[in-house]
Amino acid sequence: MINECEEHGYFRRDKCPVCGRNGKFVMSDFEVEKLGRMMAAILRHGKFSPEMNEQGFVNIQEIVSLIKEHNSRVKWLRPFHIDALALTDPKGRYQIRGNTVRATYGHTIKLNLELPTVNIPAYLYYPASEEEVDEILEEGLVPTDRTMVHLSATFEDALHAGEVRIDDPVILAVDSKKCAEAGYPIGKAAKTVYLCDMVPADCISVSEGDEESEE
Template sequence: MKPVYKCIHCGLYTEASTHCGAPAQLVIDGATRLRASKLLALVLRHDPAALGITLDRGGWADTTAVLRGLEKAGVRIGAEELAAIAALDDKGRFEIDGGRIRARYGHSIDVDIQYPVNTSVKTLYHGTSLDYLPSIEVNGVLPMRRRYVHLAADLETACLNARRRPKPVVLEIDADCVREEAPIYKATQKILLTGYIPARCVKKVVIC
């Protein structure tokens, strides 16, 4: 994962070492960013107790408690580094509000996040593995251990998700078809959520 810098002129977090025509200030190195991001995804989506934190009903955790938990796990960062990780996450996984942080989506634990309903998008994408296609053709796409099925707004994002699995493929999904069974929610600019994708809503399979 790339390091994060902060522009000395405009204050923007960036992955570029120069910004506004001047060298940017290093905020967090790539290795620390990667380890912190993985731990944040774990505790804010699946296992808060892994860092000794608690989440409220909306999925929020106290940032001070999160930073303290990260330090105990060997990742010593501060509030600015945490803000930089959230700001530049490529899929917008994390959200900070004052002294709180949460994962926007991807939970397997019981939280209640109110997402806006999307009624306009026509085509969405779901990254998966070629090995799962026989089951999908019969049962559709199920959330499995998560609360929702994740959909990408574009093919590139879906391929990035799919490449975490062997034999990556992307399903092109008819969004209006999905809406006949379940609402589609907007989690971030790139990620949308739904409860179930019927097999008939898969328009085609793309090899990544």
């Protein structure tokens, strides 16, 4: 559920985490999930053919219009609902710029995201199945169902991400400096998600934990 505090803005708790006051109701959990799925379809995959710039930003009012046009059950939707969802997303899936918004990762359409490439952790992590490991160590990481390789900030983040599709994922470590020196800089997309066009094989090793960060 998303509420709004008059003083501190939107939040996803029963009470404002800053002042502890009850907020004004904005959206239920069901509405948040439903809107999030529709926004992902538009911003990550280009559903309904929105007018999107090369960095992936779409006018918020256009998103509202597209969703209401194609779904009669969300006549309640207003631009502030988009703001509320984007600003409170716990994973940082969205970025607002002025009156526009974009998805920060997960795209299946080619974009020029222009992500920041400074202060990238020395090692990032990728979950793979046992069947994939040898091929990745030999040939490197390339995008599959998305346009960029998605890496996680920590071993644990990669483990959680991998468990969505793999029973017992093997976590691979990526040397981010070596990857950048090879011509494939890594950009920070969200709180724990980093993106790269590809990762050469000699930048990848099998990880046993976060011990790489201690080197």
